[in-house]
Amino acid sequence: xxxxxxxxxxxxxxxxxxxxxxxxxxxxxxxxxxKAKLDDCPHLSEAGRxxxxxxxxxxxxxxxxxxxxxxxxxxxxxxLYRHDKRFFHPAAFALRIADDLGxxxxxxxxxxxxxxxxxxVGQVLKLDMLELECRSGxxxxxxxxxxxxxxxxxxxxxxxxxxxxVMSAAASMIKDRRPLLHGADASNxxxxxxxxxxxxxxxxxxxxxxxxxxEMVEAARKEGVEDIVLDPRPTGLKDLLERCTIIRRSxxxxxxxxxxxxxxxxxxxxxxxxxxxxxxxxxYGSLLSFEDLPAANAMPLMVLRQNIYTDPQVPxxxxxxxxxxxxxxxxxxxxxxxxxxxTFFTVMSDLEKSKVPVWLQVVDTEGLSVLTAYSAGKLTPxxxxxxLLATGAMERSKIGTLVIPGMVARMAIxxxxxxxxxxxxxxxxxxxxxxxxxx
Amino acid sequence: MEVPVPKEKWTGSIGEMELGASQxxxxxxxxxxxxxxxxxxxxxxxxxxxxxxxLAGFVADSLEDVPSPVKKAFGEAVNDPVRWAVAWxxxxxxxxxxxxxxxxxxxxxxxxEEAAATVMAVMKAVELPLIVYGSGHAEKDVKVLEKVGExxxxxxxxxGQAEEGGYKSIAAAAMANGHAVVGFSxxxxxxxxxxxxxxxxxxxxxxxxxxxxxxxxxxxxxxYSYSVNERIRISALSGDSMLQxxxxxxxxxxxxxxxxxxxxxxxxxxxxxxxxxxxxxxxAALLSGADILVLGHPEAMEIAKEAVKGLRGDA
Ligand code: B12
Ligand code: SF4
Numbered sequence: 001x002x003x004x005x006x007x008x009x010x011x012x013x014x015x016x017x018x019x020x021x022x023x024x025x026x027x028x029x030x031x032x033x034x035k036a037k038l039d040d041c042p043h044l045s046e047a048g049r050x051x052x053x054x055x056x057x058x059x060x061x062x063x064x065x066x067x068x069x070x071x072x073x074x075x076x077x078x079x080l081y082r083h084d085k086r087f088f089h090p091a092a093f094a095l096r097i098a099d100d101l102g103x104x105x106x107x108x109x110x111x112x113x114x115x116x117x118x119x120x121v122g123q124v125l126k127l128d129m130l131e132l133e134c135r136s137g138x139x140x141x142x143x144x145x146x147x148x149x150x151x152x153x154x155x156x157x158x159x160x161x162x163x164x165x166v167m168s169a170a171a172s173m174i175k176d177r178r179p180l181l182h183g184a185d186a187s188n189x190x191x192x193x194x195x196x197x198x199x200x201x202x203x204x205x206x207x208x209x210x211x212x213x214x215e216m217v218e219a220a221r222k223e224g225v226e227d228i229v230l231d232p233r234p235t236g237l238k239d240l241l242e243r244c245t246i247i248r249r250s251x252x253x254x255x256x257x258x259x260x261x262x263x264x265x266x267x268x269x270x271x272x273x274x275x276x277x278x279x280x281x282x283x284y285g286s287l288l289s290f291e292d293l294p295a296a297n298a299m300p301l302m303v304l305r306q307n308i309y310t311d312p313q314v315p316x317x318x319x320x321x322x323x324x325x326x327x328x329x330x331x332x333x334x335x336x337x338x339x340x341x342x343t344f345f346t347v348m349s350d351l352e353k354s355k356v357p358v359w360l361q362v363v364d365t366e367g368l369s370v371l372t373a374y375s376a377g378k379l380t381p382x383x384x385x386x387x388l389l390a391t392g393a394m395e396r397s398k399i400g401t402l403v404i405p406g407m408v409a410r411m412a413i414x415x416x417x418x419x420x421x422x423x424x425x426x427x428x429x430x431x432x433x434x435x436x437x438x439x
Numbered sequence: 440m441e442v443p444v445p446k447e448k449w450t451g452s453i454g455e456m457e458l459g460a461s462q463x464x465x466x467x468x469x470x471x472x473x474x475x476x477x478x479x480x481x482x483x484x485x486x487x488x489x490x491x492x493x494l495a496g497f498v499a500d501s502l503e504d505v506p507s508p509v510k511k512a513f514g515e516a517v518n519d520p521v522r523w524a525v526a527w528x529x530x531x532x533x534x535x536x537x538x539x540x541x542x543x544x545x546x547x548x549x550x551x552e553e554a555a556a557t558v559m560a561v562m563k564a565v566e567l568p569l570i571v572y573g574s575g576h577a578e579k580d581v582k583v584l585e586k587v588g589e590x591x592x593x594x595x596x597x598x599g600q601a602e603e604g605g606y607k608s609i610a611a612a613a614m615a616n617g618h619a620v621v622g623f624s625x626x627x628x629x630x631x632x633x634x635x636x637x638x639x640x641x642x643x644x645x646x647x648x649x650x651x652x653x654x655x656x657x658x659x660x661x662x663y664s665y666s667v668n669e670r671i672r673i674s675a676l677s678g679d680s681m682l683q684x685x686x687x688x689x690x691x692x693x694x695x696x697x698x699x700x701x702x703x704x705x706x707x708x709x710x711x712x713x714x715x716x717x718x719x720x721x722x723a724a725l726l727s728g729a730d731i732l733v734l735g736h737p738e739a740m741e742i743a744k745e746a747v748k749g750l751r752g753d754a
Contacts, residue, residue, distance in 0.1 A: 272745070
């Protein structure tokens with residue numbers, strides 16, 4: 001968004017108050033902070049509206065790949081640093097599959113792609129897309145391959161081919177799926193743009209340096225393509241970090257408008273590739289296309305992405321409640337933990353492993369872990385007592401005891417006074433719970 | 440078409456410091472220059488000086504808390520801090536981070552004298568600079584680090600760690616013997632600044648402080664650390680002098696994250712995953728501002744080394 005003064009220049013300056021703000025300047029200030037909508041001023045001239053609409057366009061375009069329920073949003077970021085607000089659209093992971101694979105290998109690869117899926121703190125971490133690459137150089141082979149894979153998967157797709165004719169044959173067949181076309185470069189930009197326009201698909205444009213990349217963007221826009229993704233083609237880690245940083249800063253700081261698009265990165269196989277991917281997750285990559293994504297790397301990368309893209313204001317949390325585990329009855333023990341997702345799911349999985357029926361009271365700590373919540377004064381004898389009363393936990397588990405996390409053994413006496421329950425100090429790590437509960 | 444390079448106009452820079460004293464300076468080891476950054480990590484267009492990050496190998500003189508894949512990687516050597524340190528040197532560590540965990544009164548309760556002897560033995564065997572921690576037991580650490588500080592006078596160790604609740608004795612031990620000191624704080628930019636203020640008010644030079652803002656591992660709060668580190672670095676570059684000190688990030692805690700090594704369907708080999716768990720934590724530390732990384736597994740060290748090279752563009 002432009003500054004208040006820039007916006008003010010385009011307003012009618014009637015100070016009539018119809019926008020519910022006393023003056024045009026006040027309205028401009030609200031607009032600049034995203035607290036008002038342009039449409040709230042009924043007196044705006046057409047010219048003013050156009051000027052403001054373009055300056056209020058998001059610094060980085062939102063590009064949608066895929067169709068129906070299976071859409072990946074790329075871009076539309078507003079920050080350089082996650083602590084300033086948050087990062088919004090997690091970098092999408094694509095696995096590359098080439099059209100020279102034999103039938104067997106293709107199915108193996110597809111089932112491998114499906115297996116890259118983990119549940120973590122109540123969220124699903126998974127592969128988001130497939131990238132289908134033309135290595136055969138043959139339009140018919142590629143088109144048949146794309147058709148086959150498309151019928152096997154609902155994942156959004158990237159099509160990767162160098163010749164526009166090859167791309168056209170494949171893309172036109174699955175254009176309803178709205179694949180990302182990769183891509184245009186100096187050798188084929190006009191033709192690729194024609195394909196992208198004919199199929200109404202987003203287009204990736206690539207170049208070996210940023211100046212050339214900006215020229216490619218301009219060329220594509222001249223051809224009437226607006227849904228653009230950038231491929232800055234870094235050759236190593238330094239290149240990746242610096243190019244992505246320059247692109248993001250130019251867009252956010254508005255020092256250069258031509259690069260306000262999401263970033264695609266081709267990730268080579270091997271250690272260097274994994275380091276490039278990790279860097280790209282932290283530093284502004286929107287779509288990472290992996291030549292290879294070994295299982296042992298997939299999970300750390302996906303957890304890194306999940307970490308970086310959480311809202312800094314709101315830890316991932318679960319609903320404070322009384323949770324029955326392994327079908328408990330009135331004779332089953334009662335335990336408590338906090339509503340920080342990481343804590344809850346760790347404890348939950350250990351309780352399930354134990355197969356011992358128990359009642360788990362989750363105390364609202366605003367999403368903080370046991371010790372953090374305790375130190376912050378959000379896990380107190382009072383808050384535990386209130387949680388137990390709110391869920392009627394003491395009527396469900398009637399044995400009159402409460403197992404507490406070993407880390408907060410210090411609470412035992414006060415908790416006993418507050419609840420009247422006999423307090424049993426559990427292990428420090430919930431991994432000790434199965435053994436502890438069985439004895 | 441010329442794309443302008445959007446440089447930030449930083450007004451501050453990170454202070455420089457040396458760890459390890461060479462013979463000319465009254466010690467017996469290699470010395471290592473740290474700090475000096477004038478821009479955000481690894482952006483050569485902001486800071487052409489191409490700073491380095493020092494990689495420290497984790498060594499402990501007692502094995503209670505050492506992750507088992509780390510023990511396995513070093514084999515028999517882990518039973519002797521000297522051999523362990525030598526192994527690190529062979530694997531290319533820039534410095535050694537020695538934890539005197541055996542001094543913990545609730546465990547082996549090794550005496551400060553004995554602990555100091557261990558430090559001297561390690562120093563004799565490897566000429567790398569040294570970071571030395573006690574066992575985390577506040578009262579005992581004071582005595583241990585006092586002895587260590589005296590014994591290694593003039594060698595310019597980095598002593599860990601000073602905390603808001605008790606920093607004076609360790610600061611004194613460092614000042615009296617020419618060592619530097621780690622100022623620890625708990626995932627909070629204001630607390631990081633506070634410990635530097637306390638230390639410098641007490642008389643420690645700002646050039647003798649390294650801050651540890653607590654690097655939380657991947658999946659264990661990494662996002663908090665990433666942002667706290669980044670904010671610390673940005674404030675320092677924007678002129679906050681109390682934050683213009685090098686930063687140390689310990690990545691060994693990554694092995695405590697259960698997901699790093701638990702059996703998880705479709706998540707690959709557990710050792711390989713654990714190594715990447717530590718390496719990914721290390722990379723987040725590098726990109727958010729670390730000047731020293733402490734690493735546990737030799738392969739994580741190798742990967743971190745490659746990352747630093749790659750980010751500096753000398754790969
Ligand atoms: C990430 C983190 C934060 C994050 C918050 C993360 C969150 N959402 O909770 C932030 C940065 C916000 C933070 C803040 C603070 N933190 Co903090 N934080 C951590 C850190 C690095 C990890 C915590 C974590 O996620 N643990 C993982 C979860 C799963 O652990 P858990 O909840 O304890 O659960 C385990 C056990 O308790 C047990 N368990 C859980 N439930 C149950 C139930 C039963 C019945 C049983 C038997 C067992 C059991 O099993 C679980 C798995 O092992 C730790 C240090 C560390 N490495 O542990 C410090 C730590 C917890 N923080 C600490 C402190 C002091 C603070 C602050 C007060 C400091 C400050 N900056 O002001 C603030 C307070 C917050 C506030 N004012 O809002 C201290 C606590 C000191 C103490 N011993 O009391 C710690 C230990 C760091 C330290 N070494 O000093 N923190
Ligand atoms: S409605 Fe329009 S013209 Fe009237 S005060 Fe608001 S901005 Fe100005």
